[in-house]
Amino acid sequence: MATSQITASLRNLPAFERLQPSTLRFPAAGRVRIGTLTPNSFPSLVVKAATVVAPKHTTVRPLGDRVLVKIKDAEDTTEGGILLPLTAQSKPQGGEVVAVGEGKSVGKNKVNINVKTGAQVVYSKYAGTEVDFNGSKHLILKDDDIIGILETDEVKDLKPLSDRVLIKVADAEEKTAGGLFLTEATKEKPSIGTVIAVGPGPLDEEGNRKPLSIISGNTVLYSKYAGTDFKGKDKSNYIVLRASEVIAILS
Structure with missing residues (x-):
């Protein structure tokens, strides 16, 4: 806790110059005389105010x-x-x-x-x-x-950790089976892609890494709303998800 000082000088205050000697009566103390107050009687008044200093x-x-x-x-x-x-x-x-x-x-x-x-x-x-x-x-x-x-600034250079895999998402269908073109809002989110990189694997009960059964180059089907999406500099879509969110390997 730090303190800051505020000093108020009373030497030039007219109110104190007009104070005259007086006698006050108190039942228990008898007569109490207040002496003459001069401008030098109060050289200064110090007021201390606590200031909270944030820890650094x-x-x-x-x-x-x-x-x-x-x-x-x-x-x-x-x-x-x-x-x-x-x-x-x-x-x-x-x-x-x-x-x-x-x-x-x-x-x-x-x-x-x-x-x-x-x-x-x-x-x-x-x-x-x-x-x-x-x-x-x-x-x-x-x-x-x-x-x-x-x-780097390229998502495709990402090195996944633990049990995660990096997948390049397959392009969404741009038209229906009947030949109608789809807008971006109506294109169904793809859940198929190609594995670009895999992590070293999860830990077993003894703290040892267990290699993944998925390898780079696999075409996989994954849970539709899983993982974290990224947009590459090549405008391609990528997703990083856990190996447990991969449903199947396609061939």
């Missing part, structure tokens, strides 16, 4: 299997240069890892965090807790909420 934290250390990520700034313009209002700016889903926890224990084994400090990562859209730190927005989230590592 210099470090944030995530615990367990949590990770601290510095959030990338949201895009404020479209590719065509049109300025976006705040309500239209998409929430960032990527950032840089600035600190990691010590990991967690699974069975008898200690499992380290999947990512290292400095890695550029993509995470689940509504994961984690936002904090302001060192003048920037950060996110504290669990290691498992990180979808993958993305060191």
Whole structure:
């Protein structure tokens, strides 16, 4: 708790110059005489007011299997240069890892965090807790909420983590069986795609990685509303989902 001082000088206040000696009577104390008040009698008046100082934290250390990520700034313009209002700016889903926890224990084994400090990562859209730190927005989230590592601007270069797979979505049908062309709003969301990359696999009960049965190049059918969608620079649609959300391998 800090204090601030407010000093008010009474030397030039006319009201005190006109005060004259007087005698007051108090039943218990008899006569009490108040001496002459002069401008020098009150050289100054100090008033102390408490002021709350917000604590300044210099470090944030995530615990367990949590990770601290510095959030990338949201895009404020479209590719065509049109300025976006705040309500239209998409929430960032990527950032840089600035600190990691010590990991967690699974069975008898200690499992380290999947990512290292400095890695550029993509995470689940509504994961984690936002904090302001060192003048920037950060996110504290669990290691498992990180979808993958993305060191470039190309979604197809994403390296999925854990039991996740990266799929390039098949193009939606542009016309019905009867030959009618469909608008974007009426095109059915595809649930078929080609696997581009796979993660190292989930952990078993002893903390060991179990490889996925899905491999790059597989054509798969997946749950219709699963995963996290991305748009590539090539205008193609991509989706990252867990292997358990893949229904079947097509051939």
